Amino acid sequence: MFPLTHVYICQKVFNHLNNQLILGSTFPDTVIENPLDYHQTHTMGRSFLNYVEKHDPSIKDFALGVLIHGIEPRGVDYYCDERYPGCERGFCFKKAKPLIKEVVERCLIPEEYGWWKAHNFVEMGIELKISDENHQLVKMLRDAYRDFPLIRHVSKTLGNFFEMDEEDIYRGFVKFSRYLGETPLTAQSLAEKFEQQMDSRHKVCIDKQASAKLIQKCRDAIEGDFGEFVRYFLNNLPNFE
Ligand SMILES: [Zn+2]
Numbered sequence: 001m002f003p004l005t006h007v008y009i010c011q012k013v014f015n016h017l018n019n020q021l022i023l024g025s026t027f028p029d030t031v032i033e034n035p036l037d038y039h040q041t042h043t044m045g046r047s048f049l050n051y052v053e054k055h056d057p058s059i060k061d062f063a064l065g066v067l068i069h070g071i072e073p074r075g076v077d078y079y080c081d082e083r084y085p086g087c088e089r090g091f092c093f094k095k096a097k098p099l100i101k102e103v104v105e106r107c108l109i110p111e112e113y114g115w116w117k118a119h120n121f122v123e124m125g126i127e128l129k130i131s132d133e134n135h136q137l138v139k140m141l142r143d144a145y146r147d148f149p150l151i152r153h154v155s156k157t158l159g160n161f162f163e164m165d166e167e168d169i170y171r172g173f174v175k176f177s178r179y180l181g182e183t184p185l186t187a188q189s190l191a192e193k194f195e196q197q198m199d200s201r202h203k204v205c206i207d208k209q210a211s212a213k214l215i216q217k218c219r220d221a222i223e224g225d226f227g228e229f230v231r232y233f234l235n236n237l238p239n240f241e
Contacts, residue, residue, distance in 0.1 A: 001080050001092070002127040003029065003180060007141050008134065009076050010068055012230055013237060014061075022144035023154060023173070024065020028077075034172025036162065042070040042077060048161055049240065056157045064240055073238035079229070081119070091229045092122040095222060099214070106210040113202070121211075124190045125218025126226055131185040132219075138184050145177035187215040 001009075003026045010025035011017045028041035045067030052063040071078040080090045087094035096118035103109050103118040131138055145151070151173045159166030181189060191212035198204045 001076055002123050004130050004134075004137060004141060004185070005123070005126050006069055006076060007137055008130045009230060009233065010065055011137075012234060013068055014064070017140060018061060019144040019147045019150050020059060020061035020154075021065040022141055023147070023150065024062035024067075025069050026141070026176075027062075027066055027154075027158075027173075028069045030169075030172040030176040033175035034168050035164065036169075036172075040162070041066075042075075043072040044161075045070045045073055045075065045238070048158075051161050052157065055160070059154055059157060062154050067238060067240050074236070075238055076233060079233055079236070080123070084229075085232075090119075091225075092119040092126075095119075095122045095218075095225060099218070102214060106207065107214060108205070108207045108210075109198070110202075110204060113204075117198075120194065121214055121218050122222060124187075124194065124215045125220075125222050128185055128187060128190060128215060128219045129222065129226065131181070135184050138181060142177075142180055142182060145173065145180060187212040187219070190215050 006025040006029075007017070007022050010021050014021060028038075028044075031038055031041050045063075049060075049063040049067055052060055067073065068075045069077060071082055078090070080092045082090050084091040084094055087097075093115065096115060099118040099121060100114040103121060104111050104114045107117075109117045151170060155166045155170035155173065158169045162169075179193065191208050194211060195206055195208045198206050
């Protein structure tokens with residue numbers, strides 16, 4: 001899922017939000033800007049929570065946010081990407097299946113990326129819906145990434161936990177903040193970022209206008225089902241007591 005969606009679900013789980021929960025629930029995806037890999041940050045939840053309880057209990061909320069995000073124990077990304085009832089993969093792949101043809105033919109995305117990228121469109125549709133309905137959340141996410149003393153603090157603890165240079169983690173947070181919008185998101189702004197990502201990661205040129213239209217379509221298509229996904233997740237939370 002995209003950052004705002006992680007923050008939104010985190011708020012549903014804990015019934016409140018603070019900068020630690022916001023930074024924690026989005027930290028695992030900062031791997032795109034630091035030397036850690038996807039597997040490390042999406043399976044660290046339990047051991048990192050144990051570590052924090054022992055060595056740095058003042059950032060327990062940050063560790064809880066990390067745990068809720070991952071795939072092991074089963075957090076948001078597990079149900080979104082890996083497994084969801086009625087699909088051989090996760091919720092976003094389930095919703096993406098009928099869109100593969102459109103993603104390939106209209107948005108000019110190579111066929112081998114079809115299902116994978118279609119699932120990103122579903123994620124962007126969800127992100128757009130949450131942004132539309134929770135303007136305050138966009139600002140809170142932005143503000144949390146400006147809480148530099150806290151980012152410094154969690155980077156130091158993460159550096160000790162992973163036995164790596166805390167500077168690399170700190171810089172990862174700062175660089176990741178470039179992906180966060182200043183204002184509520186639009187289908188166009190999401191399509192633009194997606195276009196840049198497809199260009200830099202895959203050297204693929206997509207149709208931006210068609211992509212924006214499809215993001216809007218996804219936003220409308222997930223209207224009811226996303227609520228069902230959130231309820232399912234709240235009923236199947238990983239144990240964090
Ligand atoms: Zn993730």
